[in-house]
Amino acid sequence: MTRDAALAQAAGHFDSGDFVRDLSRxxxxRTASQEPDSGPALAAYLQDEIGPSLAKLGFSFSIHPNPEPAYGPFLVASRHEGDDLPTVLMYGHGDVIRGQDKSWTCGEGPWTLAVDGERLYGRGTADNKGQHSINIAALATVLALRGQLGFNVKWLLETGEETGSPGLAAFCSAHQELLAADALIASDGPRVGRDQPTVFLGSRGVANFSLTLNLRGGGHHSGNWGGLLRNPGTVLANAIASMVDAHGVIHVQGLRPPPIPANVRTALQGLRFGDDAGDPEVDPGWGEPGLTQAERVIAWNTLEVLAYKTGNPDFPVNAIPPAAQAFMHMRFVVGTDVSRLRDVVQQHLSAHGFEGIEVSEPEVMHATRLDPDNAWVRFTLASIEQSTGKKPVLLPNLGGSLPNDVFADILGLPTVWVPHSYAACQQHAPDEHLLAPVAREALQLMTGLFWDLAAAAPGLPRR
Structure with a gap:
């Protein structure tokens, strides 16, 4: 059998409806990890669906409890073909966010896959069930035609990514031998554009923290006390404005990133965002001046206000509220020191005369970025270009955040991500969908990647 035959069979897997049937199942x-009663569904997805699917491909699998008992389990699967062969670790997450059932306007709701033109609607179609289903199917295609992969594979599926991957770091720390590999190849997140195969090598980190200003025990009539009492909503709004201005520029020196490395700038040249149908219109005057679109979203830090509350927004009354709170969100790149984020913000506020604002300890997911010149990266890019006839986009890191620090820092792996969705897929929202043309192409390029890996193995770095 030839490589071309393998790619044709991968396309046939989609065209026959087999892929849609697998994804529909x-x-x-209902693996919404944010729901308190989701435990049985999370366990069943691993034990009754993914485990048996991998077992049919010659994998052994086991289910492991989460080190944090309140959260869902992990699946580890392994297919070992030889001690002298490289081992690839693959990753996915079986959990999804809440269904938001009543808000869907397309398809048949979150828990029934519906095909409408080129869109496959359903919760998890893009994030992440569709993506790891593509990778499992690509492995199956190579095995069906060749009988062997020519490399070893391990799978790690978690069920808590949508709640911040609780227990993942502890699990990987405790099971480093079980998960030992030479590289991570995984799929999550969006392509740069629907027709642009994309590879990214890490992700921006994320830090969530809150700002709270409590001034008094209750509200006071604005007619009697307005002009005499500080309004916490007004004070906190101005405090935030001192941190990030009306154009999205960060003014806290300790929250700004280091200069963009030259090879990162080179990799991002010419990339644009927001050109696909359904994408929001990019605001040209927003963000750090002097940077390109790609540099702002991939290679720079951003500070966002996720939510802001003072008084009672649903039933406002003519009273000065007693307190205000803002939930802040920072995306940051490699080289940003977030170890002292709370102190840095507190010092900035004090220096600008904003006393009494409490800064919470941030919840942090760390930033990662693999060297674009790594041999695993060069191999992946060449394979994808051969399969698709398109030069793939290389992002030094994703603009969003993934638990990639666990794989890069704890397991010590080079990390190569090949996303199979697109930016307007509406993940985390009603009407989430996977694009059929993207899924079909992804089945082919991942089949080509796995087909090529056996021949490339002698030249790939090993741990």
């Missing part, structure tokens, strides 16, 4: 598992 997986979408039906």
């Amino acid at each position: 997986r979408v039906a598992f």
Whole structure:
């Protein structure tokens, strides 16, 4: 059998409806990890669906409890073909966000996969059930035609990514031998554009923290006390404005990133965002001046206000509220020191005369970025270009955040991500969908990647 035959069979897997049938079965598992009663569904997805699917491909698998008992389990699967062969660790997450059932306007709701033109609607179709289903199917295609992969594979599926991957770092720290590999190849997140195969090598980090200003025990009539009492809503709004201005520029020196490395700038040249149908219109005057679109979203830090509350927004009254609170969100790149974020923000506020604002200890997911010149990266890019006839986009890191620090820092792996969705897929919202043309192409390029890996193995770095 030839490489071309393998790619044709991968396309046939989609065209026959087999891929949609597999994904439909997986979408039906109500694995919303944010729901307190989701435990049985999360466990069933691993034990009854993914585990048996991998077992048919010659994998052994086991289910492991989460080190944090309140959260869902992990699946580890392994297919070992030889001690002298490289080992690839693959990753996915079986959990999804809440269904938001009543808000869907397309398809048949979150838990029933519905095909409408080129869109496959259903919760998890894009994030992440559709993506790891593509990778499992690509492995199956190579095995069906060649009988072997020519490399070893391990899978790690978690069920808590949508709640911040609780227990993942502890699990990987405790099971480093079980998860030992030479590289991570995984799929999550969006392509730069629907027709642009994309590879990214890490992700921006994320830090969530709150600002709280409590001034008094209750509200006071604005007619009697306005002009005499500080309004916490007004004070906190001005405090935030001192941190990030009306154009999105960060003014806290300790929250700004280091200069963009030259090879990162080179990799991002010419990339644009927001050109796909359904994408929001990019605001040209927003963000750090002097940077390109790609540099702002991939290679720079951003500070956002996620939510802001003072008084009672649903039933406002003519009273000065007693307190205000803002939930802040910072995306940051490699080289940003977030170890002292709370102190840095507190010092900035004090220096600008904003006393009494409490800064919470941030919840942090760390930033990662693999060297674009790594041999695993060069191999992946060449394979994808051969399969698609398109030069893939290389992002030094994703603009969003993934638990990639666990794989890069704890397991010590070079990390190569090949996303199979696109930016307007509406993940985390009603009407989430996977694009059929993207899924079909992804099945082919991942089949080509796995087909090529055996031949490339002698030249790939090993741990």
